[in-house]
Amino acid sequence: MSDQIPLQEALIYVMVITSAADNSMTDRELFSMGDVVKTLPVFRDFDGERLVTVAQTCGELLQEKDGLNVVLDLVTRSIPAKYRDTAYALAVEIAAADLNVNQEELRLLQILRDRFDLDKLTIAAIERSAQARYRKA
Known part of the structure; x- marks a missing residue:
């Protein structure tokens, strides 16, 4: 795995790890991820068809030894400081999605x-x- 991934992929990883934190990804959380990718300007140049593939790649990393820390290190390196509030907002959005x-x-x-x-x-x-x-x- 490289030292960094593109910003949009890192943001998707943040949403995936938030959704997977309780070991289940609800339909509402998945719908919210899709909605975020379709509507937010930060994803304007992202091919929405890749959402599932990127989410699956993140899931595979999470299955590895110390997977959560691997993903956290990767997103921390990949998300520039000016986008970290955006990343946190997306995590909160996914956590709140299923009420x-x-x-x-x-x-x-x-x-x-x-x-x-x-x-x-x-x-x-x-x-x-x-x-x-x-x-x-």
Whole structure:
């Protein structure tokens, strides 16, 4: 595996590891990933047909020895500092997609916050925004 992957692939890896944190990927999480790739400007030049292949590659890496750390190291090297808040926002989006953020996902979000060296105000704004979007009536 190379030292870096393209930005869009790294962002997909972040979504995949967030979804897989609790050992299950729900339909809502998968739908959210597809929706994100179709609609966000950061994915404008990404071929959406490759989403499944990129997600599968990430899944294969996760199956290797110390797979989560391998993926975390790879995305940390591959995502430039100015996109790390975007990566964290995508992780929060996927965690919130099934309206139930569990302990494993919370722990992964903490790891991402630390890896991406995000400030507390940025973290709070991203998390509050997700709460507002996913609030039930």
